[in-house]
Amino acid sequence: MQAKTSILSLPEEEFIHPGNRACSGCGLGIAYRIGLKALGKDTILVVPPSCLTVLQGLYPIASTKLPCLNVTFASTAAGATGVLGALKALGRTKTTVAAWAGDGGTGDIGIQALSGASERQENFIYICYDNEAYMNTGVQRSGTTPHGALTSNTPLLGKLQQKKDVPSIMSAHGIPYVASCSAAYPLDLYDKIRKARTITGTRYIHIHTPCPSGWGFDPKYTVKMGQMAVQSGLFDLYEIENGQFRLTGPSAKLMTTGKMADVEDYLKSQRRFRILSAEQISQLRQQIQTKWDGYRKALS
Amino acid sequence: MHIIESGNVAAAWGVKLSKAQVVAAYPITPQTPLTEKLSELIESGEMKAQYIPVESEHSALAVCIAASTTGARAFTATSANGLLYMNEQIHWAAGARLPLVMCVVNRGVGAPWTIWNDHQDSMSQRDTGWIQIYACDHQQIIDTVIKAFRLAETVSIPVMVCYDGYLLSHTYMPFDVPDETQVDRFLPSYRPERFLDPNMPANFNTVTLPESRPDLQGEPAPGYMEFRTLLHKDMRNALNTAADIEQAFSEAFGRGGDPFIEAWRCEDADCIAVALGSLAYQLRDVVDVLREEGIRAGVAAIRIYRPFPDEAVFRLLAGAKKVIVFEKALSYGYEGPLCADIKSALYAHLSSLPERPDVQGVILGLGGREIKTDDLVDVFRQSCKDDRASGKTKWLGLAQKQL
Numbered sequence: 242m243q244a245k246t247s248i249l250s251l252p253e254e255e256f257i258h259p260g261n262r263a264c265s266g267c268g269l270g271i272a273y274r275i276g277l278k279a280l281g282k283d284t285i286l287v288v289p290p291s292c293l294t295v296l297q298g299l300y301p302i303a304s305t306k307l308p309c310l311n312v313t314f315a316s317t318a319a320g321a322t323g324v325l326g327a328l329k330a331l332g333r334t335k336t337t338v339a340a341w342a343g344d345g346g347t348g349d350i351g352i353q354a355l356s357g358a359s360e361r362q363e364n365f366i367y368i369c370y371d372n373e374a375y376m377n378t379g380v381q382r383s384g385t386t387p388h389g390a391l392t393s394n395t396p397l398l399g400k401l402q403q404k405k406d407v408p409s410i411m412s413a414h415g416i417p418y419v420a421s422c423s424a425a426y427p428l429d430l431y432d433k434i435r436k437a438r439t440i441t442g443t444r445y446i447h448i449h450t451p452c453p454s455g456w457g458f459d460p461k462y463t464v465k466m467g468q469m470a471v472q473s474g475l476f477d478l479y480e481i482e483n484g485q486f487r488l489t490g491p492s493a494k495l496m497t498t499g500k501m502a503d504v505e506d507y508l509k510s511q512r513r514f515r516i517l518s519a520e521q522i523s524q525l526r527q528q529i530q531t532k533w534d535g536y537r538k539a540l541s
Numbered sequence: 542m543h544i545i546e547s548g549n550v551a552a553a554w555g556v557k558l559s560k561a562q563v564v565a566a567y568p569i570t571p572q573t574p575l576t577e578k579l580s581e582l583i584e585s586g587e588m589k590a591q592y593i594p595v596e597s598e599h600s601a602l603a604v605c606i607a608a609s610t611t612g613a614r615a616f617t618a619t620s621a622n623g624l625l626y627m628n629e630q631i632h633w634a635a636g637a638r639l640p641l642v643m644c645v646v647n648r649g650v651g652a653p654w655t656i657w658n659d660h661q662d663s664m665s666q667r668d669t670g671w672i673q674i675y676a677c678d679h680q681q682i683i684d685t686v687i688k689a690f691r692l693a694e695t696v697s698i699p700v701m702v703c704y705d706g707y708l709l710s711h712t713y714m715p716f717d718v719p720d721e722t723q724v725d726r727f728l729p730s731y732r733p734e735r736f737l738d739p740n741m742p743a744n745f746n747t748v749t750l751p752e753s754r755p756d757l758q759g760e761p762a763p764g765y766m767e768f769r770t771l772l773h774k775d776m777r778n779a780l781n782t783a784a785d786i787e788q789a790f791s792e793a794f795g796r797g798g799d800p801f802i803e804a805w806r807c808e809d810a811d812c813i814a815v816a817l818g819s820l821a822y823q824l825r826d827v828v829d830v831l832r833e834e835g836i837r838a839g840v841a842a843i844r845i846y847r848p849f850p851d852e853a854v855f856r857l858l859a860g861a862k863k864v865i866v867f868e869k870a871l872s873y874g875y876e877g878p879l880c881a882d883i884k885s886a887l888y889a890h891l892s893s894l895p896e897r898p899d900v901q902g903v904i905l906g907l908g909g910r911e912i913k914t915d916d917l918v919d920v921f922r923q924s925c926k927d928d929r930a931s932g933k934t935k936w937l938g939l940a941q942k943q944l
Contacts, residue, residue: 287607297747298748301756302757306742308739308742309743310607310610310746311744311746312607312746316603316606319601320604322565322593322607323603323607323610324608324611326591326604326607327591327607327613327615330590330608331562353596353597354596354597356596357600361593361594
């Protein structure tokens, strides 16, 4: 097992320029900065339309210091496949190919290409940043928007359906590495991407990225929001390596200590959940309990 | 080397000789034998390339777009609804100025489902910024694929090589397979100026504003409209490049012709039929029959359809009294798209014409409806004899009772 990275051992080299076009307090901003450090200089990025397209800036100025190919919304994983195919044909096989897409571009419109590429075991790292809605187009619901969340097209009743579990879908493809991370735990994120780099085949990393404007909280609380999601057992940090499930970092600690925070505090601190009823909150508590019982059973 | 094979195999040989480095495809009838042949050539090691069996046509072109941006020569092929499913990517490839080559094995589009030939699929993509070339026989298929790569890479615009499903794709004909060394000389390897490279990072296809904007050095960079105008301008200039490439091909391989329009017995013709693909060759027999009857007929095969060779069209058709456009596609609510283009070309040059030829549109063969040579003779003869074109599109081979 590789040594855990600390804030002191994190590389200083930056691949994202300061002063980019992300909103203040953007969770993606943290994840992208740390994630690119983990991917390193010899990387080609493939990005579909998303907040990241905006973050990267407008032609002819770019905020990312790595080569980046912008592709159509549904074609991220196919784009990464094409880059890989060409690198192989040209004998440039050392370069890391990383796709970096939002939750809508991954779990909704992009899932066909991602599923196809995973079935073919294309040798890339696919990173999904999950801000739980279509934030770039003005906060519309996506497949990964949680139940009950108000969005601009679920404006009165909140989302009626459950959050789609994309990492589980990815895991079902039998790919060698699936990991979940949070922008609130950047060193865990860094280490998981570093590990992914050492593995061959399709690797999938799902990052929870709090969004102040979309979720409705003060931008200074981005990290706090991310931590609350993890500490309440709502969003969990784990790895599935060759089919082996393992909780990591704070989620692993949660399992040992059993000191889970009440999810209600997380829900109450965001405007998007303001219409949730006591009954819905209690149902969510139950869902978290059932999920964690499952973890306990699987890990015992 | 002369061989007798199907049109799809002719295309596959063209791709192999062009040394495409990445091939991505999704099967669709009648394109399938082409990509099957390529996968066989690549798996056997006879062709050095990466074959990527993708999960959809949308992804097939996405793979080619990314591969081309990374610096590899890429190829795909499709038909009908597969082509339509790619539509977004088709625009993207042209906008990104990538020198891709794609064979479109022409087939009618659903609904209702049909697998047989017409030209509605590629015609519906004519405004995507791709160069479109139509092949009339197997020799033209293999030669055009090779020329298409050189053209695409010279002008940085993708090229569609279109040929008729079944009528060409599945029929067997003799054709010459060009010598590999000669092809290598004619088509050197693809060396783009810019590609995805960690040593010189750049962001490709990023958000571009309507207005021009200064770069870091303060130099003005194009806005979206400048990029589109440049594509249009380069597309127009591609006609000259296509002519140069045709000339170079003729010198290297001893065959070739007019890259824009292939004319048959048009020199003294009063009455000229215009068509795309295999239909233009079928019309040669019709012309021969009419000539025996004393009607001075000819036929013109439009080879390169986008950019439209309007000046060549004008030069060829200006002296005729009648122009009859036979086509297997429709612009619903108006007329055949080729017919509209022919009229437009003649109108654009009207000031230098003493008398404009009558233009008659004929729609036929949709969804694989059989085109009988006898029927062509009848409608061609009648159209030649009509005093003035009715202005109304004629339909050939319709079962009237069902309408």
